[in-house]
Amino acid sequence: MLDLRYVVDHLEEVKALLETRGVRDAALFERLSTLRKGRSEAIQLAEGRRAELKRHSDEMAKIADKKSAEFAEKRAALRTLGDEIKTHEAKLMEIEQELNALLLELPNLPHESTPVGASEEDNPVVRVIGERPEFEFEPKDHVELGTSLGIFDFERAAKLSGSRFSVLRGAGARLERALTQFMLDLHTEEHGYTEVWPPILVKDSAMRGTGQLPKFAEDAFRIARDDADAEARELYLIPTAEVSLTNLHADEILDGASLPFGYTAYTPCFRKEAGSYGRDTRGIIRQHQFDKVELVRFCTEEQGLDELERLVSHAEEVLKRLGLHYRVVELCTGDMGFAARKTYDLEVWLPGQNAYREISSCSYCGDFQARRMKARYRPASLDGKKAKPQLVHTLNGSGLAVGRTLVAVLEQYQRADGSVVIPEALRPHMGGLEVIEHPAG
RNA sequence: GGAGAGAUGGCCGAGUGGUCGAAGGCACCCGCUUGCUAAGCGGGCAUACUGAAAGGUAUCGAGGGUUCAAAUCCCUCUCUCUCCGCCA
Numbered sequence: 115m116l117d118l119r120y121v122v123d124h125l126e127e128v129k130a131l132l133e134t135r136g137v138r139d140a141a142l143f144e145r146l147s148t149l150r151k152g153r154s155e156a157i158q159l160a161e162g163r164r165a166e167l168k169r170h171s172d173e174m175a176k177i178a179d180k181k182s183a184e185f186a187e188k189r190a191a192l193r194t195l196g197d198e199i200k201t202h203e204a205k206l207m208e209i210e211q212e213l214n215a216l217l218l219e220l221p222n223l224p225h226e227s228t229p230v231g232a233s234e235e236d237n238p239v240v241r242v243i244g245e246r247p248e249f250e251f252e253p254k255d256h257v258e259l260g261t262s263l264g265i266f267d268f269e270r271a272a273k274l275s276g277s278r279f280s281v282l283r284g285a286g287a288r289l290e291r292a293l294t295q296f297m298l299d300l301h302t303e304e305h306g307y308t309e310v311w312p313p314i315l316v317k318d319s320a321m322r323g324t325g326q327l328p329k330f331a332e333d334a335f336r337i338a339r340d341d342a343d344a345e346a347r348e349l350y351l352i353p354t355a356e357v358s359l360t361n362l363h364a365d366e367i368l369d370g371a372s373l374p375f376g377y378t379a380y381t382p383c384f385r386k387e388a389g390s391y392g393r394d395t396r397g398i399i400r401q402h403q404f405d406k407v408e409l410v411r412f413c414t415e416e417q418g419l420d421e422l423e424r425l426v427s428h429a430e431e432v433l434k435r436l437g438l439h440y441r442v443v444e445l446c447t448g449d450m451g452f453a454a455r456k457t458y459d460l461e462v463w464l465p466g467q468n469a470y471r472e473i474s475s476c477s478y479c480g481d482f483q484a485r486r487m488k489a490r491y492r493p494a495s496l497d498g499k500k501a502k503p504q505l506v507h508t509l510n511g512s513g514l515a516v517g518r519t520l521v522a523v524l525e526q527y528q529r530a531d532g533s534v535v536i537p538e539a540l541r542p543h544m545g546g547l548e549v550i551e552h553p554a555g
Numbered sequence: 556g557g558a559g560a561g562a563u564g565g566c567c568g569a570g571u572g573g574u575c576g577a578a579g580g581c582a583c584c585c586g587c588u589u590g591c592u593a594a595g596c597g598g599g600c601a602u603a604c605u606g607a608a609a610g611g612u613a614u615c616g617a618g619g620g621u622u623c624a625a626a627u628c629c630c631u632c633u634c635u636c637u638c639c640g641c642c643a
Contacts, residue, residue, distance in 0.1 A: 157605055161612045168612090171624045175573035185623090192623040367565090367602085490602095500584075500600060 115217050115485045122150045131223045134230045134447035142216065149213045156209060160202035167195050218322070219329055222482040224447045225456040227419075231446025237459070238446075243430070244439035246463055251530045255466025256521040257397040260286060262532050264553045266398070277395070278387060278402045280517075285550045289523070289536075290405060292543035293516050294380050297407040297432055301513055305428045307378035307409060312358035314381050315349045320361040323487035325453035326353060332388045335402075351384035355408035356510040363412065364487035367503050370494055374413035374421050378513065381406065398517050399471065405516035411509040414491070415481070418507045419456075422478040426458045429474040429513040435539045438522050439463040441470055455480045460514070462522040473518045476511030483508045 121128050121143075129143055170192055177185050224230075229238055260266035265286025271279045282290055301307040315337060321327040326334060327350075335351040352358055359377045383406050394400035409428055413421045426442065433440045445457040454477035461470035484490065490503040527535040534550045541548060 154605075157612085161605070164613090165611055167623080171573070174623055189623045196623070503602080 115482060116220055116223065117481075117485065118146070118150060118213065118217060121217075121220075122147055128223065132220065134224060135221055135450065136232075136448055137221065146213070146216060149209055149216075153206065153209045153213065156202060156206040160199060160206055163195060163199045163202065167192060167199060170195075215328075218486075221452045222455050222479060224450065225419075225478065225480075228450065228456045229444060229446045230448075232448040233446075234449045236446040237443040237449055240442040240444050240458065242441040243434065244437070246439050247465060247526050249465065249528075249530075253465035253525065253528060254532065255397065255464075256524045258466070259524045259528055259532060259534060260398075262552065263534065263550055265289070265550065275402075278400065280398045280401060285544075285547065286520070288544060288547075289520055289540070289550075290516055292540050293519050293523075294405060294407060295543050296435075296540055297513060297516070298378060298380055300432060300435065301376075301378040301407070301409060301428060305376070305378075305431070307376040307428075310359060310362070310377045310379040312355060312362070312379055312381065314352045314355075314358065314384075316352055316357055316361070318348060318350060320357055320364070321350050323361045323364050324357045324483050325486065326350075326357060329452065333386045335384045335386060352381065353385045354383050354406060354510075354512075355379045355381040356410060359408060359410035360483055360489075360508050360510060361487055363489045363506070366489060368412065368489070368491040368506060370414070370491045370501075370504075373491060373506070374411055374417050376409060376411040376425075378407060378409050380516075381408065398521060401517060407513050407516060409476075409511045409513040412489075412491075412506050413509070414493075414504070415507055418478055418480065418509070421507075421509055422456060422458070422476065425509050425511045426460070426476045429460055429476055429511050432514050432519070433460065433462065433473070436519070436523065436537045437539075438519075438526055438537075440473065445475075451475070451477060453477070453479045453482050455482070462518065464522060464525050465528075466525045471518065472515075473522065474512040474514045477509060479508045479510070481505035481507055 116128070125143055125147065129140075170188065174185065174188055174192075177188075179185065229236065231237065257266065257268075261268070263285070265282060265284055267281040267283055271281040274281075298309060302309045318327055321334065334353060337349045337351065339349065358381065359379055362377065382403055384403055387400060387402060390400065398404075409425055411421050411425055430440075430442070440460055440462040443459050443461060445451075445454075445459060450457050457475060457477040459472050460474040460476070462473040463469075464471050484505040484507065489506050489508070491506050492503050493501040523537060523540075524534050527537060529535065529549075532552060536544050536547055536549065
C-alpha cells in the first residue's frame, strides 16, 4: 500500500510513475485528493466535539448531587452532543473505507532505477551465466524425457485432479526432494537464512498483507469453512511462501539491530492460473500445485537495494552449483509484480523449448507490504531518546521454483539415449545415484 | 466435541462506572553517585491519527451495545491455558 499522504502531496509524480505500470485513471487521483481533504475535516470535527464532550463529562463528575436539575440539564445537552459525534464518526468511517479500498488496489511505485517499459519484451538482460549446452542430437523436452524414463505420470495425475497436476515417481519424486533439500541446506548453512516451516493455509489478512488480495482473488484457491467465525471462515492456499514468511512479522515492531535477516521455507504453492488457458499446457512448467523454496528478507530502507543484490546472488548460487545455464533479466515497469519496486528474474535455459524460462523472481518491495501488514522496526536509540518505529522493507525471491529446476536439470543434463545425468551437487541427496536410466527392458 | 480459567504497556502485574493512557515492579536509556559494590539516587521510557505549534483524539484481545461518562456493566466472537474425549 502506498502512503496516502505521499500520494496526495506528490500527485503528479505518482500519477506519472504509475502510468509506466499501466495505471491510467485521472479520476482516481482526483477522488483520492478529495477524500483526503474530507477525511481531515471529518477528523477535526469529530475530535473537536469529542474533546468538548469529555470536558463536560469531567465537570459532571464533580457535581455532587446527581439528582439536581443542573445535572439533568447538562446530561440532556450532552446526549445531543453524543449523537452529533456519532454522525461525524460514521461519515469519517465511510471516507476511510473508500480510501482504503482505493489504496489497496494501487500497485507499488517502481524504483527510480527500474527500466521503463511496456512488457517483457522490454526487460533488459543483465548478465548471462554459463555456457549454453550443445547437443550432438536433437534435445528432447522434459515431458518426453520424463515420460520415457517413467518418472512422470500425467495420465494418473489427470485422473486424480484434472489438468495442470502431475505425479512424479521413483527417481523423479526423489529428484524433487533432493532439489528441495539441496536448496534449503545451501540457504541455511551458507547464506544465513533461518529455516521455517509455515502454514500454507492462511487468512485473508495475510493475503492482503503481501498484496495478493484484494486485487488478485481470482487466482487464489479459497477454502470455505462453515464451522468458523467470520475472520477465519475463508482460508487461502498460499500461491507462494512469500505470503506466510513475510506476514510472520505483521503487526510487530522488530529490533532494528536484528536487520537485515532472512527466512527460507520449502512449501507447496497453489495457483488457479486463471487467464493462462492454453499457455504452457504441456509438462510441469505451469501447475496448480508446485513446490518452491522461498527466500524472504527484512531490512531497512538504506539496506534495500544491497539486499536485493544479495538475494539474487543467493538464488543464483543454486543454479551455479547445479551447473545450469541461465541469465538474469531486470523486469521493466510494465512487467513487474504488484508489490515490487524493482525485480530481477532468473531465467534458466530449457533446450527442449529452445528458450529461457523464469525459474526465480527476486523483488524488492520497499515499505509497500510493511504498510499493509503494519510491520515495523525500531532503529537504535539516538542520544537517549527512543527512536520512532519505521516501516521495515521487505524482499522476496524464489530460491528456486523446484519443479522448474527439475525440468532444467532433465533438459540440460540429457544424453542421446534419453537418460539424464544427475548434477554432482545433488548426488549426495540422491543416494549416490549418478544417472537416471530407462527402466530395464 | 465436553467442562473450566484467562487475555491490561517490551515483560510481570494492580485496577469492578468519573480524578485511569492506566499504580507498582522488572528490563532498557540518560545523568549523578562510587568506601553500603553483580550497589545507591534522580529522570526518562507505548502506538497511531490530527494540528504550523501548543494541544487534541483513539487504543487495556476483536467487534457491537448500555451510559452524560466504560479497562471496569451487557452481548457476540477470537485466541491462550487446564482437564476429559478423539487423533497424525
